Amino acid sequence: MRIEPLTPDLVPEITRVAKHAFEFDEIDEALIREKTVGAEDFDPELGVVVKVEDRVVGFAQGAVGVGDDDRGIGYVRLLAVSPAWRRRKAGTLLLFTLENQLRARNCHTISIMDCPQNYFQPGLDFRYTEGVCFLLRHGYRMVHENHNMRCDIEVGQWPDLEAEIKRLSAEGFEVRRAQFADEPHICEFLQAHWPAWVAEVKRALRRDPPGVHLAWHNGKVVAFAAYQGNNASLSWFGPMGTDPEVRKKGLGAILLRLCLKDLAHQGWRHAIIPWVGPISFYARTCGAWLDRCFWVYRKDFSTKPLEWKLAEAALAGQSDPVNKLLRAFSFDPMTRKESELVNK
Incomplete structure (x- = not known):
């Protein structure tokens, strides 16, 4: 040996x-x-x-x-x-x-x-x-x-998602998929709130198409959600986060669902939501259930x-x-x- x-x-x-x-x-x-x-x-x-x-x-x-x-x-x-x-x-x-x-x-x-x-x-x-x-x-x-x-996902879920994005637009929020040129803005936001996630989100951003969705307000990133920046060969969601100043507006729910729909378009029928903090949020927003304990x-x-x-x-x-x-x-x-x- x-x-x-x-x-x-x-x-x-x-x-x-x-x-x-x-x-x-x-x-x-x-x-x-x-x-x-x-x-x-x-x-x-x-x-x-x-x-x-x-x-x-x-x-x-x-x-x-x-x-x-x-x-x-x-x-x-x-x-x-x-x-x-x-x-x-x-x-x-x-x-x-x-x-x-x-x-x-x-x-x-x-x-x-x-x-x-x-x-x-x-x-x-x-x-x-x-x-x-x-x-x-x-x-x-x-x-x-x-x-x-873990949660079930399918391409046709959440048909009212576009209407929700338009509602937020009327309130001054832009919701869209990230582009590689957004990296400095994303990193600035993460460094201010969740610096440990920078490397993982950068990897998600390098996917084609980028595995990151953003919410902007007054020219700044105020919320994000990402997927497959870690364990890229699995249906791996996360991380995600919203600036405390703009919470309770539904930004997180919309960004989460956009990411899950992307995973469904890849052919996955379930998504893994790892290292969970807000259990109730995921249970309510996408019907997720507790799956594993570490x-x-x-x-x-x-x-x-x-x-x-x-x-x-x-x-x-x-x-x-x-x-x-x-x-x-x-x-x-x-x-x-x-x-x-x-x-x-």
């Missing part, structure tokens, strides 16, 4: 692993590429695979928080191990590799999957029982939960739990971060210390 870098040529293999590991998720090669080697923040030292006799049996991708509210937080964006290789050190080797690399980048906290700038899901689906047990074994604790909603697990390295003290002892005296882990976890038979680390 050995650790190697996650390189572009391995995407088909890690997609195969992900399909077996994430039975509750829709997985395709485009999505896995987007989360790993195709990510704008891809760091080669934070993408790793574990191989057994040249066969990939697991992989992991990490990221570093870039926003003002998550500086010092490192993320495990994805970690997957083939079912046949669970509880055989593969997952532990991947996790400790990422932890070591993220700590070297001054991350004091490691969070599982809820990476704002590019996420697969906003946490670990609570039904992945083996994953929950794995994280608890390695000192992670649940800090909160996030939810996805638990966010974190580990604080400002204190040292027992398993990390054991890991540091096992890794002492080695210079290269990856080789540290290889040497620490490739003993055969297992040493007592290695057994404690894996089976605790």
Whole structure:
């Protein structure tokens, strides 16, 4: 068993692993590429695979928080191990590799999957029982939960949408699809209200046609809704937001429905509304229902739990971060210390 870098040529293999590991998720090669080697923040030292006799049996991708509210937080964006290789050190080797690399980048906290700038899901689906047990074994604790909603969509929905847009026009609001030239105005609006969403909305804006709808007032963007800026191969809606000064006018509902109609025109019959805040708004506006629950697990390295003290002892005296882990976890038979680390 050995650790190697996650390189572009391995995407088909890690997609195969992900399909077996994430039975509750829709997985395709485009999505896995987007989360790993195709990510704008891809760091080669934070993408790793574990191989057994040249066969990939697991992989992991990490990221570093870039926003003002998550500086010092490192993320495990994805970690997957083939079912046949669970509880055989593969997952532990991947996790400790990422932890070591993220700590070297001054991350004091490691969070599982809820990476704002590019996420697969906003946490670990609570039904992945083996994953929950794995994280608890390695000192992670649940800090909160996030939810996805889902709604049915069809091309002919909301026939009065154009009339609603005309009503808003009479009140001085222009509602239209974004153009690429609107990017500076969109970014200015996002930086003022939701800076963590800038990268995702930029990706949606680059779609053809752009996956962003806007509301303007007095020459400024005052509301937006976007889709497929994240998980672009899925029917992924969001994010969206309205300037607090112009809420309660129906802008958000109209922009949401315009985006959902776009997804319906792509051939989708349902839309995923992830990482939901206003549950009642979506239930009322598009008939969405709560669909999935995700638990966010974190580990604080400002204190040292027992398993990390054991890991540091096992890794002492080695210079290269990856080789540290290889040497620490490739003993055969297992040493007592290695057994404690894996089976605790």
